[in-house]
Amino acid sequence: MKEYDKLIQDLAPQKFGKLGQIWVGFLLAVILCALYAYYQQLSRGLSITNLNDYALWGVYISNFVFFVAVSLVGSLVTAILRLSGVTWSTPLTRIAEVIAVAAIIMAGLTIIIDMGRPDRIYNIFLHGRLQSPIIWDVLVISTYLTISLMLLFYPLLPDFAILKKHFANQPKLSKWYGKLSLNWTGSKTQEGLYNKSINTLSILIIPVAFGIHTVTAWLFATTYRPGWDSSNFGPYFIAGAFVAGAGAVVVIMFVLRKAYHLEEYITDMHFDKMGKLLVLLCLVYLYFNVNEYLVPAYKTTTEEAGHLYSLFLGDYAIMFWSAIIGGLVIPTIALLFPQGRKPLPLFIIGIFVVVGAWWKRFIIVTPTLLHPFLPFQGVPKSWHTYFPSMLEWTITFGTLASALLIMTILFRYLPIIPIHETAEEKGLLETHKTDSL
Amino acid sequence: MEENNQQSKRKFFETGIKFGLIATAGTILATKVFGEGKSKETVELMTTDGHLVQVPASEVKEFSLKPKDYNPRVGFPDKKFVMVVDLAKCKNALKCQNACNKGHYITGENAWLKVYKMQESAETAPYFMPTQCQHCDKPPCVKVCPVDATFKREDGIVLIDNERCIGCRFCMAACPYSIRVFNWKEPEQGVIANKEEYTPDFCGEPSVKGTVDKCDFCPHQIVKGELPFCVKACPNDVFAFGDMYEDAVTNGSGETFKLSALLKDRAGHRLMEGLGTEPSVFYLPPTGRDEDAFEKGLENYNEFESVHKKE
Numbered sequence: 001m002k003e004y005d006k007l008i009q010d011l012a013p014q015k016f017g018k019l020g021q022i023w024v025g026f027l028l029a030v031i032l033c034a035l036y037a038y039y040q041q042l043s044r045g046l047s048i049t050n051l052n053d054y055a056l057w058g059v060y061i062s063n064f065v066f067f068v069a070v071s072l073v074g075s076l077v078t079a080i081l082r083l084s085g086v087t088w089s090t091p092l093t094r095i096a097e098v099i100a101v102a103a104i105i106m107a108g109l110t111i112i113i114d115m116g117r118p119d120r121i122y123n124i125f126l127h128g129r130l131q132s133p134i135i136w137d138v139l140v141i142s143t144y145l146t147i148s149l150m151l152l153f154y155p156l157l158p159d160f161a162i163l164k165k166h167f168a169n170q171p172k173l174s175k176w177y178g179k180l181s182l183n184w185t186g187s188k189t190q191e192g193l194y195n196k197s198i199n200t201l202s203i204l205i206i207p208v209a210f211g212i213h214t215v216t217a218w219l220f221a222t223t224y225r226p227g228w229d230s231s232n233f234g235p236y237f238i239a240g241a242f243v244a245g246a247g248a249v250v251v252i253m254f255v256l257r258k259a260y261h262l263e264e265y266i267t268d269m270h271f272d273k274m275g276k277l278l279v280l281l282c283l284v285y286l287y288f289n290v291n292e293y294l295v296p297a298y299k300t301t302t303e304e305a306g307h308l309y310s311l312f313l314g315d316y317a318i319m320f321w322s323a324i325i326g327g328l329v330i331p332t333i334a335l336l337f338p339q340g341r342k343p344l345p346l347f348i349i350g351i352f353v354v355v356g357a358w359w360k361r362f363i364i365v366t367p368t369l370l371h372p373f374l375p376f377q378g379v380p381k382s383w384h385t386y387f388p389s390m391l392e393w394t395i396t397f398g399t400l401a402s403a404l405l406i407m408t409i410l411f412r413y414l415p416i417i418p419i420h421e422t423a424e425e426k427g428l429l430e431t432h433k434t435d436s437l
Numbered sequence: 438m439e440e441n442n443q444q445s446k447r448k449f450f451e452t453g454i455k456f457g458l459i460a461t462a463g464t465i466l467a468t469k470v471f472g473e474g475k476s477k478e479t480v481e482l483m484t485t486d487g488h489l490v491q492v493p494a495s496e497v498k499e500f501s502l503k504p505k506d507y508n509p510r511v512g513f514p515d516k517k518f519v520m521v522v523d524l525a526k527c528k529n530a531l532k533c534q535n536a537c538n539k540g541h542y543i544t545g546e547n548a549w550l551k552v553y554k555m556q557e558s559a560e561t562a563p564y565f566m567p568t569q570c571q572h573c574d575k576p577p578c579v580k581v582c583p584v585d586a587t588f589k590r591e592d593g594i595v596l597i598d599n600e601r602c603i604g605c606r607f608c609m610a611a612c613p614y615s616i617r618v619f620n621w622k623e624p625e626q627g628v629i630a631n632k633e634e635y636t637p638d639f640c641g642e643p644s645v646k647g648t649v650d651k652c653d654f655c656p657h658q659i660v661k662g663e664l665p666f667c668v669k670a671c672p673n674d675v676f677a678f679g680d681m682y683e684d685a686v687t688n689g690s691g692e693t694f695k696l697s698a699l700l701k702d703r704a705g706h707r708l709m710e711g712l713g714t715e716p717s718v719f720y721l722p723p724t725g726r727d728e729d730a731f732e733k734g735l736e737n738y739n740e741f742e743s744v745h746k747k748e
Contacts, residue, residue, distance in 0.1 A: 047622035053619055056610060115605055115647075116648060120584075123586075126584075127586075127601060129584065135583050223577070223610050373614070373709065374615050377551060378547065378551045
């Protein structure tokens with residue numbers, strides 16, 4: 001009984017501390033700057049970016065791919081690990097699902113930011129054509145968002161009921177939690193429905209998750225361009241997405257553990273396990289990278305050769321090798337050692353992995369577009385290269401800050417560690433039930 | 438498929454003669470006939486394979502290219518527009534580009550028609566290659582458009598409806614010829630002369646911020662019985678334009694050639710045939726490359742500009 005109360009006390013949402021308030025203020029400031037920049041873009045057109053008729057997609061699109069990639073982690077931790085009978089991942093499921101929801105929302109918004117005519121977005125519904133990969137993306141992203149929201153919400157039902165009681169002295173908050181709990185009582189019928197729904201959603205989300213990132217890869221792979229024209233692209237993107245998402249979970253679980261003093265629930269064992277998982281994912285992704293770059297490099301057709309040269313030795317070499325070595329090879333090696341999987345080292349490695357994953361997407365999108373089939377002629381010299389403008393960066397950072405803000409707010413009001421499930425696993429639920437009888 | 442095509446073509450020729458399909462460019466058939474009752478008068482018509490036939494005048498009707506129920510998304514019925522670009526003749530005079538820029542009120546940084554300086558390898562002679570939208574029969578741009586803003590018409594022309602385009606630029610990524618241009622900012626086109634109501638036939642009139650533009654094969658000229666701007670402007674008769682079903686193309690000087698013979702005799706080819714896009718623009722190889730002529734062409738060559746800005 002006492003232990004159960006302590007569990008609730010520990011895991012119930014907490015108000016922001018000073019640091020939390022500063023953090024939210026900082027995010028809001030970044031978002032405000034981005035909104036101003038986006039207003040500029042709306043009134044002056046995409047000319048405020050450094051995009052041009054050759055580099056026609058840039059940081060917005062690579063940022064979009066990054067968001068989609070990160071969102072895949074929801075399906076990895078909540079669905080794949082759950083279905084394979086892993087129990088250590090329970091305290092991480094909600095973190096992963098919140099990351100997934102925030103990332104997929106921002107993926108949807110980022111793609112709108114890239115549009116020349118966002119005011120005509122309704123045309124997608126009025127005149128949508130099924131043969132366009134963009135329509136597949138719209139369908140599959142909205143499906144994934146729906147399932148992700150449900151997979152976040154359903155496991156919360158018992159927690160909401162617990163919180164309703166816990167915050168009884170705060171009637172307003174308690175009322176909201178009560179409403180959200182959908183009259184959860186924990187009866188046998190409810191438990192049955194609850195478990196069945198979560199299992200069904202866990203199974204459903206896996207093909208949809210593979211779907212969103214495969215379709216995102218196809219936005220590129222369905223063109224003829226060197227570097228994109230690859231039958232490897234779908235699985236290559238999925239492998240990379242799991243790396244990015246697992247990296248994000250590692251970073252965020254470290255921060256949350258520190259901020260909310262969750263050392264008892266997110267233990268060194270969890271970091272160790274996530275570290276091992278990350279090694280596996282990095283190795284799979286490395287394997288796909290070898291395929292993606294070395295096979296065309298062996299053949300060096302004219303188009304591929306120009307593109308690969310820019311990556312290996314040319315303008316993008318520093319970015320490319322930093323992303324591959326700093327964001328993939330070094331993390332893999334470091335994680336092979338038990339010390340590398342301790343919380344702080346893993347946190348630092350996680351940051352390298354996430355930043356590397358972000359740049360990797362930039363390297364996938366931009367250099368290809370700067371290697372067209374016909375030569376660069378008759379256009380300003382500045383069009384021969386691409387690096388985002390200040391306003392483009394501002395908007396991009398705004399989307400990243402928005403994703404973090406969504407997570408921050410969700411972590412403020414939701415129990416970061418599932419209370420009900422943790423109690424169940426610790427065997428506290430039965431004693432608690434008999435106690436209350 | 439192939440056979441089917443042949444058959445429908447034959448059928449087309451038959452009906453074509455029956456209903457008196459008169460060539461647009463006005464060179465194949467000089468006689469213009471107005472149905473005058475049921476006289477025994479006959480008219481001489483030329484078939485697409487070059488034979489002259491006598492047809493009763495009563496069987497011949499006046500032909501208008503643009504039907505009453507003309508739909509800019511369908512185009513001119515029973516036509517298949519093609520262009521032939523004779524690389525052997527191009528001297529980079531750039532009149533084509535200037536005429537196109539002017540005619541379409543192009544104000545951006547990237548012209549719809551560009552003359553590339555090409556050289557396959559260090560051992561081969563350089564040459565100039567005018568390139569605009571290839572109006573592919575299997576257009577990769579149309580395939581990827583999410584909203585049907587860019588579309589392929591029955592007459593072979595690929596157009597953009599800039600009132601529908603959402604500016605995702607997927608079509609630009611999909612086009613291997615890099616011919617599509619984007620309106621990154623509000624276009625400063627000034628006053629557009631003889632402005633008719635906008636339809637996709639009038640690409641760039643006006644251009645719209647946040648949408649894609651490209652070469653439209655000048656359907657607005659075709660309907661007037663005129664050749665596209667570039668064809669008309671070229672002083673070297675590099676371009677020839679016409680209808681594949683009539684098997685005839687006409688150059689800027691008004692000479693008409695039999696398309697199939699031209700392509701056979703001069704070893705015509707299309708750009709990046711291997712991609713399977715099936716362009717409607719055919720190229721004749723740059724035979725007899727003349728170094729002096731090429732050097733002279735270089736005087737006009739500007740690597741960093743294709744649209745002249747008014748000072």
